[in-house]
Amino acid sequence: MNIFTKTRIRIAGAVLLAGLAIGISCGPKGPSETPSHEKERRRGDTLTVFITGNTLGELKPCGCSGGQLGGLDRRSVVFNRVPADKRLILDTGALVRNDLQQDLIKFNVTIQALSLLKYHVVNLTEKDVEISRNLGLLDDPILNFISPYTTDEGLAKRFQSRYSLKGESVTVNVVTYDAEVSSIERVRELFGPDQPDEKKINILLLNRFDDAIYASIAKMGMVDCIICPAVSDEPMSIGDSGRNPLAVSVGRLGRYIGKLQIGAIPGKGDFEFTFQSIAVGEDLEQDAALIDLYKDYQYLVKEANLLEEHSRFILPNGLKYIGSKSCMACHDYEYKTWSSNAHARAFATLERVGSNYDPECVVCHVVGMNYQSGFITQEKTPQKKDVGCENCHGPGSEHVKSVGMTPLTEPKSVCTDCHTPEHSGEYAGNEEAFRKKIIHWREPNAAQSVK
Secondary structure, three states, X not given: OOHHHHOOEEXXXXXXXXXXXXXXXXXXXXXXXXXXXXXXXXXXXXXXEEEEOOOOOOOOOOOOOOOOOOOHHHHHHHHOOOOHHHEEEEXXXXXXXXXXXXXXXXXXXXXXXXXXXXXXXXXXXXXXXXXXXXXXXXXOOOOOEEOOOOOOOOOEOEEEEEEEEOOEEEEEEEEEEOOOOOOOOHHHHHHOOOOOOOEEEEEEEEOOOOHHHHHHHHHHOOOOEEEEOOOOOOOEEOOOOOOOOEEEEOOOOOOEEEEEEEEEEOOOOEEEEEEEEEEOOOOOOOOHHHHHHHHHHHHHHHHOOHHHHOOOEOOHHHOOOOOHHHHOOOOHHHHHHHHOOHHHHHHHXXXXXXXXXXXXXXXXXXXXXXXXXOOOOOOOOHHHEOOOHHHHHOOOHHHHHOOOOOOOOOOOOOHHHOOOOOOOOOOOOOHHHHHHHOOOOOOOOOHHHOO
């Protein structure tokens, strides 16, 4: 029996069960609007389209350093700055990176999060469609899904909603289009014919974008905004921001939210479009329901026993990891000094936030998890918790046997294996300061003399 059939998670007090998938038994709920909306509500002449996409399984930042961006639980405060009747929230898809077991758990949780955040429409990529089908999420969808890919479920290729701007009814159409296989003329069909006196705003989602595609779409004269695949983590306008139609890219990894504002031009019966990106920073208030959902994710990861199921390589030449305490007999000074620095307490930082069963986090907080004889779980291999001697110096089995005569060898880690921009944004440019924090050898030895 797998994790999806034997576990239960809660959302807003509801118990969730559904074969391979874990469904939602309650409707989406979100934080109530705040008085700051009143000024925009009185104006009544602006519609805001919030755009996310390419989250790729990044439910929230790892939290290993300050200044990190992202987190599904911080989006609602951005959305709720705009009244519910003046906003449209859409996601362009690519919800996870792969279809491994942890990705499937993330996919379910992400769908639930988007529902709680009251997304109006979610575009599914080809991989998203396949995962959704395998998890049974297309049988009774909890969100409005669209997709450019033909499916037996008959997913729509257009989402339509109506809003009031300046007292007039405006129809917003969101169409998804596969530029790889369909004729550009198909775009005209997808949006449908104009109706007499109908005010429309047409938004087109593309899976590929180039100058030729843009020129063909612009020539039609019916598309107001093109949303293109990501070109960076931050969403941005592509080309001249004043050209028609406006072309913008979606961001990546949930670090920013694209904000497309559509304003009615007084006396002209037309609209103007402006675009900006909003950083999802640590200063934004977290949504309690999404915090609980992430705790459910951590529980599911633990129940799935992903640490023990983690793929591990065979070490060369019969080497084995033996744990830092094995080094203490000959390197007492170094061991005691190491014991007082943060690397020796790396695993405890995960325990404090509940991520100590998540292999994506654990791998940088233990010894040799990617290899046989390395860390498995804190219960089975407690001596290999934390960032220890063998992370930097290599497996020590042969070195200990020969009382130090056999030199330590590969595989060895380097700082930037874990101190990446994603997980340790403060590291780049401050390498020397970080090095000083971990000095455990007798000075005046230089760092490069440590083998």
